[in-house]
Amino acid sequence: MGYIELEVLEDQPKRVVIGIDLGTTNSLPAIWKDGRPEVLEVEGEPALIPSVVHVSGEGTAVVGRAARARSMDDPAHTIHSIKRFMGRSLDELDEAVLGRLPYQVSQTERGLVQVEVAGKRFTPQEISALILREVAAQASVAMGGAEVLSAVITVPAYFDDAQRQATRDAARLAGLEVLRIVNEPTAASLAYGLDQKEEGTVAVYDLGGGTFDVSILSIEDGVFQVLSTNGDTSLGGDDLDAALVDLLRGELEGTVDGSVFEEPAFRQAARLAAEKAKIALSRDPAADLAISLPELGVNVRRTVTREEFDGLAAPLIERSLRCCERALKDAELEPGDVDEVVLVGGSTRVPRVRAEVERFFGRAPHTELDPDQVVALGAAAQAEVLMGSSRDILLMDVTPLSLGLETMGGAAEKLIQRNSRIPCSVKEGFTTYADNQSAIDFHVLQGERELAADCRSLGRFKLTGIPPMPAGLPRVGVKFHLDADGILTVSAKEESTGASASIEVKPSHGLTEDEVSAMLEASLENAQKDFEERRRVDLIAEIGIMLRHATANLAVAEERLDRESMEDLREAIASAKEAQSSNELDLVQTARDTLDRATMPLATVLMDSVVKEAVSGKKLGDV
Amino acid sequence: MDAVCPSCGAGLETPLACGACGVLMLPEDPVCPFAIFGLAPGFEVDRGDLKSRLRRFTRLVHPDFFALEGEETLAKAEHNNALLNEAYGVLSDEARRANQLLEGLGGPSEKDLGSMPQAFLMEVMEWNEVLEDAAPGSPELLELERELTEQRDRLAAEVGAALTPLPQPGGESLAGIRQSLNARRYVDRALGRISAGSAPS
Numbered sequence: 001m002g003y004i005e006l007e008v009l010e011d012q013p014k015r016v017v018i019g020i021d022l023g024t025t026n027s028l029p030a031i032w033k034d035g036r037p038e039v040l041e042v043e044g045e046p047a048l049i050p051s052v053v054h055v056s057g058e059g060t061a062v063v064g065r066a067a068r069a070r071s072m073d074d075p076a077h078t079i080h081s082i083k084r085f086m087g088r089s090l091d092e093l094d095e096a097v098l099g100r101l102p103y104q105v106s107q108t109e110r111g112l113v114q115v116e117v118a119g120k121r122f123t124p125q126e127i128s129a130l131i132l133r134e135v136a137a138q139a140s141v142a143m144g145g146a147e148v149l150s151a152v153i154t155v156p157a158y159f160d161d162a163q164r165q166a167t168r169d170a171a172r173l174a175g176l177e178v179l180r181i182v183n184e185p186t187a188a189s190l191a192y193g194l195d196q197k198e199e200g201t202v203a204v205y206d207l208g209g210g211t212f213d214v215s216i217l218s219i220e221d222g223v224f225q226v227l228s229t230n231g232d233t234s235l236g237g238d239d240l241d242a243a244l245v246d247l248l249r250g251e252l253e254g255t256v257d258g259s260v261f262e263e264p265a266f267r268q269a270a271r272l273a274a275e276k277a278k279i280a281l282s283r284d285p286a287a288d289l290a291i292s293l294p295e296l297g298v299n300v301r302r303t304v305t306r307e308e309f310d311g312l313a314a315p316l317i318e319r320s321l322r323c324c325e326r327a328l329k330d331a332e333l334e335p336g337d338v339d340e341v342v343l344v345g346g347s348t349r350v351p352r353v354r355a356e357v358e359r360f361f362g363r364a365p366h367t368e369l370d371p372d373q374v375v376a377l378g379a380a381a382q383a384e385v386l387m388g389s390s391r392d393i394l395l396m397d398v399t400p401l402s403l404g405l406e407t408m409g410g411a412a413e414k415l416i417q418r419n420s421r422i423p424c425s426v427k428e429g430f431t432t433y434a435d436n437q438s439a440i441d442f443h444v445l446q447g448e449r450e451l452a453a454d455c456r457s458l459g460r461f462k463l464t465g466i467p468p469m470p471a472g473l474p475r476v477g478v479k480f481h482l483d484a485d486g487i488l489t490v491s492a493k494e495e496s497t498g499a500s501a502s503i504e505v506k507p508s509h510g511l512t513e514d515e516v517s518a519m520l521e522a523s524l525e526n527a528q529k530d531f532e533e534r535r536r537v538d539l540i541a542e543i544g545i546m547l548r549h550a551t552a553n554l555a556v557a558e559e560r561l562d563r564e565s566m567e568d569l570r571e572a573i574a575s576a577k578e579a580q581s582s583n584e585l586d587l588v589q590t591a592r593d594t595l596d597r598a599t600m601p602l603a604t605v606l607m608d609s610v611v612k613e614a615v616s617g618k619k620l621g622d623v
Numbered sequence: 624m625d626a627v628c629p630s631c632g633a634g635l636e637t638p639l640a641c642g643a644c645g646v647l648m649l650p651e652d653p654v655c656p657f658a659i660f661g662l663a664p665g666f667e668v669d670r671g672d673l674k675s676r677l678r679r680f681t682r683l684v685h686p687d688f689f690a691l692e693g694e695e696t697l698a699k700a701e702h703n704n705a706l707l708n709e710a711y712g713v714l715s716d717e718a719r720r721a722n723q724l725l726e727g728l729g730g731p732s733e734k735d736l737g738s739m740p741q742a743f744l745m746e747v748m749e750w751n752e753v754l755e756d757a758a759p760g761s762p763e764l765l766e767l768e769r770e771l772t773e774q775r776d777r778l779a780a781e782v783g784a785a786l787t788p789l790p791q792p793g794g795e796s797l798a799g800i801r802q803s804l805n806a807r808r809y810v811d812r813a814l815g816r817i818s819a820g821s822a823p824s
Binding site for chain 2: 015179180220221223225382385386387388391394395396420421422423424425481483484
């Protein structure tokens with residue numbers, strides 16, 4: 001018996017865990033293969049998937065390159081940079097950022113950001129889930145069809161609890177089990193450390209599309225220990241684009257009606273032109289910043305020099321360097337103590353960024369690994385660690401922000417200090433203020449400020465089920481635990497009676513458990529619908545090819561087929577033509593199958609003649 | 624340590640997990656931070672040794688190594704690693720370490736002792752005045768910082784000396800150590816305010 005079980009176990013295919021860099025601009029999967037991390041490739045190219053989703057008028061979503069291709073002709077239905085809205089509420093967002101979006105955003109009843117497109121509403125979690133689904137699908141193609149069920153997903157180190165939780169929820173909605181949420185700079189250091197067997201102090205400067213992180217690590221003996229981290233979750237390449245868009249708008253000011261700036265077509269065209277100019281400026285001393293939208297009366301072309309662009313970038317780079325100073329201070333280090341500097345994120349291609357980072361740390365940064373791939377590579381290395389193959393590599397990470405409670409007076413009392421090693425727990429005692437009080441409310445905060453109102457609200461918790469007792473007598477022990485993903489869980493126990501008090505959570509900027517479950521159900525239904533839709537489109541394309549082929553050979557068919565076969569073929573062609581405009585999957589499928597059968601005799605006849613032609617005029621030995 | 628692993632019988636270096644067979648333990652709450660690190664209580668701690676123990680023990684309990692072993696084991700790893708990190712926080716910080724020793728010896732807690740001597744409180748008020756009025760980087764502030772740093776080092780040396788070797792549990796010296804530790808809290812808080820004021824923002 002045991003013997004058989006053992007055999008069954010050994011026959012199980014090895015579970016596939018991929019690493020996913022879920023980026024603001026692009027997402028990328030990687031796996032561990034033959035002792036090293038490797039970016040997954042489709043048709044010889046890295047499976048870099050633009051983090052863009054297009055939703056058609058009928059509500060069909062496409063993701064990635066196909067979606068990005070629609071961004072010019074259908075900007076209002078094309079969603080980009082959704083990562084900036086993960087775990088955020090509408091009232092926290094910068095007006096200027098919203099004013100540049102080509103697509104519509106609004107808020108849910110609880111104030112969370114949602115995207116409105118084609119009459120439908122999507123939370124950022126749902127949009128990210130669509131992206132993750134596509135990443136998993138591409139990864140599966142790259143691995144020859146192996147199903148992807150588990151993943152390590154990276155997030156900016158400076159992401160707070162709500163943003164991490166939102167990422168985890170997105171993965172759940174995409175049907176992925178998240179084995180670990182790992183910080184992007186930590187992943188990057190892992191990718192570098194593996195290659196170079198570095199020992200010493202490393203600073204990772206990660207300027208992505210929408211977020212900035214800096215982490216200071218010590219690497220020794222396979223242990224990657226984060227000493228401190230800092231950052232800004234709304235600072236990235238998108239802001240460089242925005243500065244160029246503002247330049248364009250300034251150029252147009254007075255020559256066009258102000259309402260033009262509200263047009264999705266203008267916003268999208270401006271954004272894409274800015275992005276193009278930015279990329280060119282990393283290479284050339286000057287670039288053209290141009291858009292032409294005759295229907296809006298917009299036609300503007302302007303040269304931007306690198307010098308001018310550097311001037312626009314300077315305040316943003318300055319902001320990132322302030323973060324570096326704070327990170328060093330928390331690690332109790334000076335810039336000169338850092339042995340290696342690693343650059344991560346597409347925006348570190350900007351020459352001025354490189355120069356300023358080099359000046360700040362007083363040493364040339366590493367750029368050996370592609371800054372767009374290094375995070376995914378690190379995630380794959382972490383996936384391998386989680387698979388349990390060895391304990392040679394150990395990541396010890398920290399929480400970027402202090403965790404606290406609001407006190408009676410509205411101050412923030414810190415329970416866990418920023419840069420504490422995770423996982424970590426703190427126990428706090430609570431009691432009642434009134435006789436027979438059965439519930440206690442408390443408000444959990446994240447941030448460094450002294451006043452609760454200035455910190456970020458994580459959620460309001462309600463402790464219930466406290467046994468009736470005189471005021472001050474119950475002793476409820478509440479345990480706050482930050483797990484290895486940097487996500488908070490809260491549990492409680494009434495200590496005098498041992499009754500475990502139950503806790504209701506109302507996340508301030510996230511989805512409740514019920515909301516996620518409801519979305520999960522809806523997404524399964526949608527997945528079925530999406531699958532059917534894709535199948536229908538594929539079948540219609542196939543019918544098109546078959547019809548073209550059949551009609552082209554109709555003359556041959558008339559000549560060579562028997563009457564019955566010919567009748568069948570005509571009927572099949574007629575119903576296939578009808579099916580081409582049908583919305584019914586079943587009907588399309590039947591028409592395609594009937595056509596397939598009806599063209600068989602024709603195919604045989606054609607094949608015969610091809611073979612005869614080929615054989616005639618050739619010697620027997622050549623056949 | 625004398626404890627042995629209930630699973631394989633090997634000697635245990637830490638009550639969190641067995642270094643020989645890797646099984647995770649469920650240590651009884653609360654556990655002394657010194658015990659978690661397999662050290663005898665004492666004021667002197669070798670920082671290098673502490674760090675190397677942290678790395679060694681983290682390799683035994685980090686949730687990364689239990690990712691596929693089911694929720695219950697994973698929760699145990701989360702719990703034990705949190706205990707390890709908390710204990711490291713206590714042992715690597717001189718003041719927190721002294722506090723821990725004092726409590727272990729049955730000394731008075733921070734609140735038991737009541738208020739600080741009048742003269743000391745007057746001094747604290749003077750610091751606060753400078754902290755309120757002086758601009759970051761001003762000579763007054765730099766002078767205060769120098770003074771406070773000196774005082775902190777003096778208090779640390781006092782506490783260290785009084786706790787080496789460890790005094791008798793419940794002994795008379797404990798109240799004095801508590802007073803020095805409490806004074807140090809005031810000093811640290813004032814130094815914290817100076818450094819926060821000069822922090823890049």
